[in-house]
Amino acid sequence: MAVYTDINEVDLKAFLAEYDAGELLSYKGIAEGVENTNFLLHTSKQPLILTLYEKRVDRNDLPFFLGLMHHLSERGLSCPLPLPRKDGELLGELSGRPAALISFLEGMWLRKPEAQHCREVGKALAGMHVAGEGFDLTRPNALSLEGWQTLWAKSEARADEVETGLEEEIGAELDFLAAHWPGDLPAGVIHADLFPDNVFFLGDDLSGLIDFYFACNDFLVYDLSICLNAWCFEKDGAYNITKGKAMIEGYLSVRPLSAEEIAALPVLCRGSALRFFLTRLYDWLTTPEGALVVKKDPLEYLKKLRFHRAVTNASEYGLIS
Numbered sequence: 001m002a003v004y005t006d007i008n009e010v011d012l013k014a015f016l017a018e019y020d021a022g023e024l025l026s027y028k029g030i031a032e033g034v035e036n037t038n039f040l041l042h043t044s045k046q047p048l049i050l051t052l053y054e055k056r057v058d059r060n061d062l063p064f065f066l067g068l069m070h071h072l073s074e075r076g077l078s079c080p081l082p083l084p085r086k087d088g089e090l091l092g093e094l095s096g097r098p099a100a101l102i103s104f105l106e107g108m109w110l111r112k113p114e115a116q117h118c119r120e121v122g123k124a125l126a127g128m129h130v131a132g133e134g135f136d137l138t139r140p141n142a143l144s145l146e147g148w149q150t151l152w153a154k155s156e157a158r159a160d161e162v163e164t165g166l167e168e169e170i171g172a173e174l175d176f177l178a179a180h181w182p183g184d185l186p187a188g189v190i191h192a193d194l195f196p197d198n199v200f201f202l203g204d205d206l207s208g209l210i211d212f213y214f215a216c217n218d219f220l221v222y223d224l225s226i227c228l229n230a231w232c233f234e235k236d237g238a239y240n241i242t243k244g245k246a247m248i249e250g251y252l253s254v255r256p257l258s259a260e261e262i263a264a265l266p267v268l269c270r271g272s273a274l275r276f277f278l279t280r281l282y283d284w285l286t287t288p289e290g291a292l293v294v295k296k297d298p299l300e301y302l303k304k305l306r307f308h309r310a311v312t313n314a315s316e317y318g319l320i321s
């Protein structure tokens, strides 16, 4: 559940008065999500999402996230559009938190995505990469090689509580990735968290992408590796090559991949599996029992990481050369 900050009607009405958003009819907290507090608002004009940015989001990054949604939306990507206030600002404040109003996106996320949906996600991801060209703000990826080391330093001593031998295994993995991470690949704005819960569908049609709060600048194909990890494994831990093939074909139908990008895919998949393992491990070890947020299982990503370690060629992900 993710309603960390409560709001009252008087403050909300005062906040809304800064926008040309109509009269407030109703509002309710949204239980889903991990990072921020979200409310669904109905006004006399339109449904809206109100997001209050919580502590883990750096206030200095908000112009990047909100500006990016605006940029992508203007270029035809279906994603939430931040509403400007009457003074032109995209950001306000409510209950002591930075807060924004964004447009409501129709659709719901798929609990059991199939290969055809993975194809749509591949297309939409490449569409986002193309639409992101020309966005003039930049944000380095705080969750790449350096950030992993920082996170690991906070969890390393207790890692073996989760599985014996982890301290050694992850230490070696970090060394491997530091030595083999690609130096130069096509880069741009990536979503960096395009998991099933951040992609909406209406029936079998993809209706839009949400949750740009990990977006940053990095290798474009790294984003594809994140999606292969998030969408193409089954509950039993097996990689589903049919889904992977569909996702890669969908991506390639919009944006080609160079030989260097293809060759780098196995190591990038290792990196993205490690990235989600590390954030989950940190949360696993530090979230107090009884907290209102659902802790995600780090071992799911350890299994994926071990799978990628055995991959020698991108064709094992379903890529047909």
Ligand SMILES: Nc1ncnc2c1ncn2[C@@H]1O[C@H](COP(=O)(O)OP(=O)(O)O)[C@@H](O)[C@H]1O
Binding pocket: 002, 030, 032, 033, 034, 035, 036, 037, 038, 049, 080, 102, 103, 104, 105, 106, 197, 198, 210, 211, 212, 213
């Ligand atoms: N623009 C939107 N349109 C419709 N629903 C949204 C929108 N943004 C967020 N939501 C709802 O709020 C939930 C949590 O949003 P999300 O951005 O993923 O939060 P968090 O960053 O905390 O993980 C989503 O699963 C969805 O139900």
Ligand SMILES: N[C@@H](CCOP(=O)(O)O)C(=O)O
Binding pocket: 033, 034, 035, 193, 195, 197, 198, 211, 276, 279, 280, 296
């Ligand atoms: N996708 C991440 C967690 C971030 O959650 P989100 O609700 O912001 O997408 C994971 O699965 O570890």
